[in-house]
Amino acid sequence: MTAVAPAILARNLSFSYPSYDGATVSQTVLQHLDLQVEAGTALTVAGSSGSGKSTLCHVLAGLAPRHTDGQLQGLLHLAGHDILATAPSPRLVGLLFQDAAVQLFNTTAEDEVAWGLEALGVPSEAIGAQVMLALRRFGLLDLRHRAPWQLSGGQQKRLALAALWAMRPQVLLLDEPLQGLDPVGQAEVLGALELLRQEGSTLLFTTPDFGGVARSHNVALLEGGLLAAPASAADLAAHSERLEAAGIICPTEAWNELRDTRSVLASAPALEARNLRFRYPNGPAVLHGINLTIPRGEYVALIGTNGAGKTTLARHFNGLLRPTMGTIQVMGQDTALRSTGQLAREVGFLFQRPEQQLFAATVREELTYGLRRLRLPDADARVESALMLFGLHDVAASPPAILGYGRQRAVTLATLAALAPSILILDEPTAGLDGRGRRQLLAWLSERRAAGTTLVCITHEMALARLADRVIVLHEGRITADGAPSEILPHLPWEVAA
Amino acid sequence: MSFALDLYVPGRSWLHRCDPRVKLWMMLLGLILAFRWTHPLSQALFVAVLLLTLRFAGVRWRTLGWLWQQMRLLVFFMLLLQPLFSPSGRVLAQIGPLTLSLGGISSAVLLALRVLAMAFLTGGLLFTTDQRALVRAFVRLGLPYTWGLTLSLTLRFLPAIGNLATTVREAQASRGWVTEGNLLHRAREYHPVLIAIIIGALRLSDQLTLALAARGLGYTEQRTTWRELRMRRTDWWVLVLSTLGFAAVWGVSLIFPAL
Amino acid sequence: MTIRRLTLTALMAALVFVLTVAVRLPTAAGGYLHLGDAAITFSAFAFGPWVGGVAGALGTGLADLYGGYPQFALISFLVHGLEGWLMGWLVQRRMKTGMVVLAVVCGSAIVVAGYFIAEIFLFGVAAALTEVLPNILQSVVGAVLGVSIYLAVKRAYPPITRYHKRERPE
Ligand SMILES: Nc1ncnc2c1ncn2[C@@H]1O[C@H](COP(=O)(O)OP(=O)(O)OP(=O)(O)O)[C@@H](O)[C@H]1O
Ligand SMILES: Nc1ncnc2c1ncn2[C@@H]1O[C@H](COP(=O)(O)OP(=O)(O)OP(=O)(O)O)[C@@H](O)[C@H]1O
Ligand SMILES: [Mg+2]
Ligand SMILES: [Mg+2]
Numbered sequence: 001m002t003a004v005a006p007a008i009l010a011r012n013l014s015f016s017y018p019s020y021d022g023a024t025v026s027q028t029v030l031q032h033l034d035l036q037v038e039a040g041t042a043l044t045v046a047g048s049s050g051s052g053k054s055t056l057c058h059v060l061a062g063l064a065p066r067h068t069d070g071q072l073q074g075l076l077h078l079a080g081h082d083i084l085a086t087a088p089s090p091r092l093v094g095l096l097f098q099d100a101a102v103q104l105f106n107t108t109a110e111d112e113v114a115w116g117l118e119a120l121g122v123p124s125e126a127i128g129a130q131v132m133l134a135l136r137r138f139g140l141l142d143l144r145h146r147a148p149w150q151l152s153g154g155q156q157k158r159l160a161l162a163a164l165w166a167m168r169p170q171v172l173l174l175d176e177p178l179q180g181l182d183p184v185g186q187a188e189v190l191g192a193l194e195l196l197r198q199e200g201s202t203l204l205f206t207t208p209d210f211g212g213v214a215r216s217h218n219v220a221l222l223e224g225g226l227l228a229a230p231a232s233a234a235d236l237a238a239h240s241e242r243l244e245a246a247g248i249i250c251p252t253e254a255w256n257e258l259r260d261t262r263s264v265l266a267s268a269p270a271l272e273a274r275n276l277r278f279r280y281p282n283g284p285a286v287l288h289g290i291n292l293t294i295p296r297g298e299y300v301a302l303i304g305t306n307g308a309g310k311t312t313l314a315r316h317f318n319g320l321l322r323p324t325m326g327t328i329q330v331m332g333q334d335t336a337l338r339s340t341g342q343l344a345r346e347v348g349f350l351f352q353r354p355e356q357q358l359f360a361a362t363v364r365e366e367l368t369y370g371l372r373r374l375r376l377p378d379a380d381a382r383v384e385s386a387l388m389l390f391g392l393h394d395v396a397a398s399p400p401a402i403l404g405y406g407r408q409r410a411v412t413l414a415t416l417a418a419l420a421p422s423i424l425i426l427d428e429p430t431a432g433l434d435g436r437g438r439r440q441l442l443a444w445l446s447e448r449r450a451a452g453t454t455l456v457c458i459t460h461e462m463a464l465a466r467l468a469d470r471v472i473v474l475h476e477g478r479i480t481a482d483g484a485p486s487e488i489l490p491h492l493p494w495e496v497a498a
Numbered sequence: 499m500s501f502a503l504d505l506y507v508p509g510r511s512w513l514h515r516c517d518p519r520v521k522l523w524m525m526l527l528g529l530i531l532a533f534r535w536t537h538p539l540s541q542a543l544f545v546a547v548l549l550l551t552l553r554f555a556g557v558r559w560r561t562l563g564w565l566w567q568q569m570r571l572l573v574f575f576m577l578l579l580q581p582l583f584s585p586s587g588r589v590l591a592q593i594g595p596l597t598l599s600l601g602g603i604s605s606a607v608l609l610a611l612r613v614l615a616m617a618f619l620t621g622g623l624l625f626t627t628d629q630r631a632l633v634r635a636f637v638r639l640g641l642p643y644t645w646g647l648t649l650s651l652t653l654r655f656l657p658a659i660g661n662l663a664t665t666v667r668e669a670q671a672s673r674g675w676v677t678e679g680n681l682l683h684r685a686r687e688y689h690p691v692l693i694a695i696i697i698g699a700l701r702l703s704d705q706l707t708l709a710l711a712a713r714g715l716g717y718t719e720q721r722t723t724w725r726e727l728r729m730r731r732t733d734w735w736v737l738v739l740s741t742l743g744f745a746a747v748w749g750v751s752l753i754f755p756a757l
Numbered sequence: 758m759t760i761r762r763l764t765l766t767a768l769m770a771a772l773v774f775v776l777t778v779a780v781r782l783p784t785a786a787g788g789y790l791h792l793g794d795a796a797i798t799f800s801a802f803a804f805g806p807w808v809g810g811v812a813g814a815l816g817t818g819l820a821d822l823y824g825g826y827p828q829f830a831l832i833s834f835l836v837h838g839l840e841g842w843l844m845g846w847l848v849q850r851r852m853k854t855g856m857v858v859l860a861v862v863c864g865s866a867i868v869v870a871g872y873f874i875a876e877i878f879l880f881g882v883a884a885a886l887t888e889v890l891p892n893i894l895q896s897v898v899g900a901v902l903g904v905s906i907y908l909a910v911k912r913a914y915p916p917i918t919r920y921h922k923r924e925r926p927e
Contacts, residue, residue, distance in 0.1 A: 020915030063708045067760065069919055089715035102705040103712075107630060107654055119714040125723040149657065163713070211752040213588060221714050340668070343677035349672040357669030359694035361912035369690065373674030401697045401914045415673065571878075579883035609881050613828045620827040634812065644763055652768035652774070652815055659771045663779055685902055692776075692792070692906050696799065697914045700767045704916070706764040715760055744862060 005080035007171050007202035008060060013050075013074035015059055020402070026071070029055045031225035039079070039170070042203040043230055046210060047222030048247030050435040053206035054098055057175045060204070061095040062088040079170050083191065090116060094169035098176045098405060100160040104148035109140055112148060113163045120167060134166035138192050152306055154185025156458045158192055171202045177205075179432055182306050182460045208406060208434035209248040210237070210249045221246050222290055238355035254442040259467045264452035266296040268332065270423050271317055271454065276326040278312060288477045289326070295420070299445075299455040301465035301485070303492075304474035310458045311352060313474065314425050317456070318347040330423070345374055350423035354396020356414035358400040363411055366400050367418045374419065386418040390440045405432050410440065416445055423454040430461050438483055462489060505624040513555030514626045517733040518635035520740075521627060525619050527744040532615040534748070538604050540757040541611040548618040557625050565621050573610045580606035596691075629653050634727055641722060651706070659699060666694040761920060763803075769800040773816025773837075778823075793817055794899025795906060797841045798864065802907045803917055806845030814838025832879070836849070836871035840864045844900075857904060865896040871899050 006361065015030040029052040037043050055455050058064035065072050074085045086382045089217055097103040113131045122130070135141045138158045141149065148159060157177060177193065178186050186299050197203055197381050205217070218230040223246045243249045271294040278287040286309045290333060294300055302310050315321040316328050319340040328335045330339040332347055351357065360366035367386055371379040390410040395403060400411045409432050416424065429441055448455060457464060471488045473481040481488050508514075514519070515752040528548070535541040552562060586601030597688050603735065623632075667675075677687050729737075751757055777793030779847045793816065801809025818834035821827060847860040876885035911918060 017735050018919070022919075058708065061712055063711055063740070067707050067711050069916055081796050087711075089717060090712065093709075095712050097705065097709065099705065102702060103709045105651060105654055105706060105709060107650075111630070111724075116713045118722050118724055119717055121718040121720040121722050122725060124721075124722050124726060127722070131724070165713070318672050320672065339676060340671035343918065344672050344674040347672070351665070351669055353665070354669070356665050356698050357673075357691045357694055359666075359697060359913055361909070370673035399915060401701070419673075542801065565827075569828070572826075572828070575887065576880060576883065579887070580881045581887075583882040605881070606883075609879075613880060617827045620822065620830070624822065624827075646772075648763050648767045648811070651764065652770040652819065653767055654772055656819075659768070659775045661773055683896065688792075688902075689906070689909065690794065692902075693909050693913060695775075696772065696796075696906065696910050699772045700914055700917060703761075703764040703768040706768070707760050710760050710764065721851060748909075752794045 004039055005077065006036050006161060007039040007041075007079055008204065009075075009077040010035040010429040011075040012058075013059070013072070013076055015055060015070055015072050017055075017070045018038070023193075028225055029070075030059070030227075033074070033225075033227045033358075037171075037202060038206060039202050040200045042197055042205070042217045044205040044219045044225070044233075045222050046207050046219050046243075046246070048436055049410070049432075050404040051207055051222045051247075052225060053208070053222060054175055054404065056204060056474055057095055057173045057204075058172075060173055061093050063095070074478060090120060090167045091169060092326070093171045094164035094167060095173045096157065096160055096164060096175060096177055098179060099155045100153075101149070101234075103160045104156060106148055106161075109151070109159055110135065110144040110147055110216035111150060112159060113166050116163055116167045129164055137165065137195075138162040138190075140147065143380040149482060151340060152182050152185060154188045157185070157189050161189075161192055161196075165196070169201075169241050171204070172196065173371050174203060174205045176206055177431075178194065184306070187453055208248065208432070209438075210435070213229075216255045221248070223247075237433070244435065247434050250435040250442070254439040255463065255467070257314040258442045258446045258449070261446045261449045263299050263449055263469050264297045265469075266378065266452070268291045268296055269329070270296040270298070270331060271456070272327075272332075273313075273316070273326045274329075276313075276316065276328065277324050278316070278321060281326050286477050290479060292472070292479065292482075294454060294456065297452040298453055299449055299466035299467075299469045300457070301471045302456060302458045302474060303460070303465050303471060308474045309477045310474050311427055312351070314456065314458060317423070318343045320349075320350050341373075344370070344419075345419075346421055347408045347423045347425060350412060350416055350424075350426040350429055352431075355405065355408040355411065358408060361399055361401050362397050363403075363414075364396045366411060367415050370415055370419050376419065379418075382418045382420070387445055389417055390414040391436065406434050406437055409433060410437055413441060413444070416488075420448075422452075423456070425456045425458075427458045428460065430459065430464060431455065436474060465489065504629060505558070505621070505672060506628050507561055507625050508628075509556040509626065511556030512732070512736075513552075513557075513622065513644060515732075516626075517625050517727060518623075518631050519639060519727070519729075520574070520657075520733050520737050521623050522639075523602050523737065524740045525623050527740060528622075529616065530613050531744070531747065532619070534671055534751055535612075535757060536608065537757045538607040538611060541608055541615065545611050545615050545618065548615060548622070552622050552625075553619060555622070555626060557622070561625055562618075562621070563581055565617055569614060569617050576610045576613070577606050583598075617662065631727065634723070634725075638727055647715075650702045655702065658702065659695070662698045662702075663691075663695050666698065670694070762808065764827050765800075765920065766802055766808050766815075769796065769804070769808060769812035769816035771814050771820070772796045773800070774820045774823075776781050777820040784912070791895065792899060792902065793820065793837070794840075794864075794896050795867065795903040797837055798844060798861070798900045798903025799907050801841045801845035801864075802850070802857075802861075802904065804845070804920065805850060806842045808841075809845035810838045812841030813841030820876055823855070828879070832872060832875040836868055836875065839871065840867045840896075845866060852908075861897070861900040861904065865893065868896040871894050 010033055013030060013446055016026045016028040018026050045053060064070055064088060078088055081092060104112055106115055112133050114127050117127045117130055135144050138161055140159055140162055148156060177189055202382040219233050219236050220230040221228040244251050273290050273292040276287055276290040279285040304310050316323060319335050330343060342353060359364060360369060364383060368379055369384045371382060390413055392410060392414055400408060406410055430438060459465055466485050466489060468485055471485045472479055535544055581598055581602035582596045584602050584605050586599055588600040589597055590600060591598040637643055673714045677684050741746045773793050773796040776796045777791045788807060797813040799813045814834045814837055817837040818830050821830040821833050844860040844864045848856055872888055872892055873885050
């Protein structure tokens, strides 16, 4: 038997970030971690938000602590190479970032793929053929002259994969490859990954929940800095209480609670759109005559494919966009004369990428900001209960900007919870949340529903839409279906893909 | 956002297909000439020639009109104010301490035309050259690759930071942010917005550092280039002809120093 | 140049560009102030003379080229480059009050004087004079805002204080 070195071999690996306020000890993220992945196999690392999945990927790719803060101890070999001693070559290991958009830094898709080959010193004449091969492989040949930021989320991930694959790394690390993708995009990326697996690449996935990628491989749980021994996905699925405790799946009670909560409906309308048409300046016409009345207290799910105009419609309700034609009324008053800042008193809005709004020095200050701006009473009590609701007490004094992706999302949800406006518009609230985050979100939604808050939830997740009072389907800027979930959802053609 | 992130207008004219290094050289010669002319008439002729060259190189009137739009306020002010500051030659009018003179007017016209010439020269380069090719040209001319990369990354991330600024402003507005009151008050209101934008930019730089390292920046000294710039035969011709033309024009200007 | 410094420079230059062109504070008189100087001051204070200088030069130079003032591009490139470099060099990432004040004053002085001299040369005295007052207001407001932003960002994003440790090669 020839001794093939394992693709990934980690022994007693510990990683910690420095503490930034000087007083407390440094924050240990990975503790005495042992991991062995044989060449040609796949492993999923599942862990809740902030459990250190991205950090693990950076360590394995030789990026942390070489290009980040922090300290690393232990032993780490990739295919027999000591990663701690010398930086690994791109031929050895490739990493698909959690946010693939930032990984694409060239101005066209083909340049993106070529860049890595140039960096490796591949002869100029040979680059063209390899670029085209990689693009064809991931179905991007027709898009090769497009700028990366003009691609959809799923296409961006595939382009990042193509750029990695062109360098033929022995080990591929994939940090939450399905995050933020709609069903079609997910299918695209999963298809591309399946091909890689069949070719014999060594793959390591991470995931904050137990759907999608986790179902098909061995899974190792990352919890409290400790990595459990890998087990088969089927075995783990049988132990749902274990996964719940690790914060990876959301208990069914939370879903049931939201389902069983009755909405407190009033007849007066909360939001009203009359013959709403909208065209982006120098851009496409997106909304073509929307008529819509949402009574106070109703829970509405707004669904539709990518680019249908959901976000565009929602942004009219708090004045971020102004109708090209038609009117919008909020709580019976026309919005034309009120600024977004004034509408904020009634309408709370969760952005699709909320982490960009964070600015304060502590989570607590971040929550206080909106309350102070709107001069709402008993700010302290509101902040404390919002912190409690989203389990943010342990990070209340940390700067929100250094938290992981999932925790930042929780912070932005908490800022809305503290404001408790009478209308809530949430643009894809579940994206990037782990099981625990989902449970907190569902509990909050139940509470708001019982309190008579009008809820508008834009979502790709049918489980969430199913619990609404009413589902509105938007397609190419028109409402194509509107009614109770039980009437609408079974008849949606694209839901089959989900 | 009210700015053009890329002035390049794709086309197939001879100027478009010219090697960017040749275009840089021509721009340099043009700038030297713009400072050589000291008479409004010769400068006007020069501007006219530039304008026609650009037009025949396939730059559309619309694009040139845009450039004029950007320039006209400055040109207007120069024509209005400059005569009053540099009186010389025959005096046309005297209003209090202000003197309107023929020499003053002529120098104002000269300066305004010179500014226009400079704008058309830069325009000629930027309207007809792909940004990527321009950066590659700088690298070929001796700019270290990492500096060239810095420049292309700056250009690449302009829209990203622009969008970030918009998103942050909107996000703050929907938490009750309003701008009103006097300047000082407004500057304070902008504080959280600016902080959020900067933090966003810093996080982007964190991520980008990792992305560049992961893709092998600095992995080898022998970096290759996929689409290397090549001087074609026409490029050499344009280079030689433009240099000869410059020498000839310069010679003429030596014979007539008043121009 | 390390990767960290490369990306920082590029993104700070982009930031200077955007704040120069996009974020405009309307003044009571009907004009506007841009915030490019705030971004330059920030980068110089946070990341030292070289990042500050290059970001200032590239950011404002490009902003002039693409924002419709090509005739100013070269001046801005030189003046704001020098401004950023000098501020960074004076402060050296240590926020001593005296030095900070000196840096703000010197930075603003360079901007005002630099534009004035260059504009006399290029466009004549008239155009140069009309620019003095707005330039003073803009660079002083910008620099002061930049300092206060730096202090706030240091608290909200502590990793920034450690960047320079990683700028040096291993
Ligand atoms: N640069 C940093 N400095 C200090 N602490 C950090 C830094 N990056 C991450 N952390 C902390 O390390 C922990 C792990 O972060 P990491 O991003 O690896 O989590 P994650 O499992 O990927 O989470 P998510 O599912 O939200 O992406 C978090 O508590 C986070 O706050
Ligand atoms: N700022 C903009 N300028 C021009 N066009 C835009 C802008 N924002 C969105 N669009 C276009 O408007 C259409 C609708 O976009 P919108 O963001 O509302 O879709 P969505 O339904 O929210 O999609 P997703 O599920 O991907 O979030 C898309 O075709 C998009 O390209
Ligand atoms: Mg992560
Ligand atoms: Mg959307």
